Amino acid sequence: MNSPTLPDPIAGAAADTVQRGTAMDRALPPPRWRRTPMLAALATAAVFGLALLLAWQRQPQLQTVRAAQLAPVRAGLFRDELPLRARAEPIRSVQLDAVEAGLVESVQARDGDRVEVGAPLYRLRSPEQEQLLMQRGAEVAQQMANVSAQRSAQATSLAQNRRELARLQAEQQQAEADYGRLAPLAAAGFVSAAALEQARRQQALATQLLEQARQDQRIEADIHAQSLAEMARAVDGLQHGLRLLQEARARLQQTAPIAGQLSGFTLQVGASVRPGDRLGRIDDPAGGMQLAAEVDEYYLPRLRAGQLATSADGPLSLVQTLPQVQGGKVRVLLRWSGPPPALQPGQAVELRLQLSRPAPALLLPDGPGVQTRLYVLHGRELRRRAVRLGRRAAGQVEVLGGLAAGEQVLLSQPPSDAERLALP
Known part of the structure; x- marks a missing residue:
């Protein structure tokens, strides 16, 4: 009697494989960059960098401040001083202005001569x-x-x-x-x-x-x-x-009204003179010297007689302010508290006029960027901030509020009025 035939498992699997079409697939070796760990890390870093670049490009770009000039806010004494450049001039001086018109017939004195009262200077012919x-x-x-x-x-x-x-x-x-x-x-x-x-x-x-x-x-x-x-x-x-x-x-014969040194007298024979022409002046150095300086008309309300000033030649005081404004400037006269130094008329003197007493304050160097809305350093950025500023004097600005000591502020002119700027 014949026994039943059992199915062959291997043959069945082969047949099933043939039926599903997987007999043609085979395993491939992994790529070379997966087989090398360093190449894999570099690829991952490149993908991450590309993602960051795309994210940075989507963000708004900050304008860069080139050659930014920064300075810290510091605590100190605010010296309300005004630097001036003054010129020495005699206290007693007389201008020689022509009062009559005519032609110069003769000149009896020269520039720099020492003349006495009534000495002939020149004669006109009319x-x-x-x-x-x-x-x-x-x-x-x-x-x-x-x-x-x-x-x-x-x-x-x-x-x-x-x-x-x-x-x-x-x-x-x-x-x-x-x-x-x-x-x-x-x-x-x-x-x-x-x-x-x-x-x-x-x-x-x-x-x-x-x-x-x-x-x-x-x-x-x-x-x-x-x-x-x-x-x-x-x-x-x-x-x-x-x-x-x-x-x-x-009056065609002009004489010296006072005794002194003739200055700026360059009249020539044959020259035509009209009334009001400035012909020179007579300085009397024996009467003392004073300083004359020009001050911006902005400071006119703060100028008072008796204000002190300092110079290399000693302390001075303001004696007179000439209120006439010419070219946006007013003229002030200062004199030394003690004996005046030996100066020549016209010699320049550097001085500082004290407008008020020194007082403790937060200070910031003055600059075009120091305005009521200025830029403060935050990391590598400059952020705009509203502050309260006070007096300005001698290159310093008084800070009344909005800033703290040690903060860095942009002094130079910002390239725009954006709320944030970047440093290079």
Whole structure:
């Protein structure tokens, strides 16, 4: 009897493999970079770096500050001082300005000479002034001749008026005498009433003519007196103008008003001079020296007489502020507290003017970037911050709030007004 046949497991597996199509697959060796640990690590680092680069590119880029100038905030004494560059000048000095126009005829002094009071400096020649002087003199002479003729005519008129008045007085007296003689005769009946009336009318007429002549002579005398007074005033005015021209002629010769050293005097013969031209000055070093400096008009409200200043030659004090502003500057005068040093006029002196007393404060060096919104260092970034700043003096800025000692601040001009900036 035949036994049943058992299936072959190997044959069954082979058949199953043939049916699923896996008989053609085979295992491949791993890649070379997986077989080398260093290559695997480098590949992983490259992938990670690429991911970081993509993430960095997605973030906004910060503008870089090139050549950034940083400085720390520090605690110290705020010295409210103003650095100035002043020039020495004599306290007693007189400017030589031309007061008359003309051509330089002669020069009697040179620049740098020591002159005394009244010493001749230069002389001008003015043909126009000479002509005007002759014309004004002729006008004065003509007016005086007119006054003389008027006075002569007045004297003649007065003599004639006196004679006329004497005649009228005589006629009036004769008329009174005739009336006085006829009145008693008429009363006695020896003279008619008509003759008496005629004598009375003659007396009244003579009296009226006499009074009218006196009144007319008074009016004429007043008119003559007023005319002479006006002519006299005209003569006085012409004579005053003549004196002024003579004084102007005398000023053509310029003399030294004070004793001292002539400075800046470069006048040449033949040069044309107009009124107001600056010709030089006379300095009197014996009267002492002072310093003159120009200060920005911003500090004008804070300038006061008596403020102290320091220089290499000793302490000074502000004695005067000239309030006239020229070119945005005001002029101040300072003098030494003790004997002045031996300085030449025009010599420059460096000094510091103290506007107020030193006081403790947080300080920051001044710069274009130090504003009410400035940049503070955080790591490798500069972040914008609002702060409160106070006074500025001598290259220092007083910090009132918003900063702490030790923080680094950007002093230079930032490239933009972004909230964050990067350092290179």
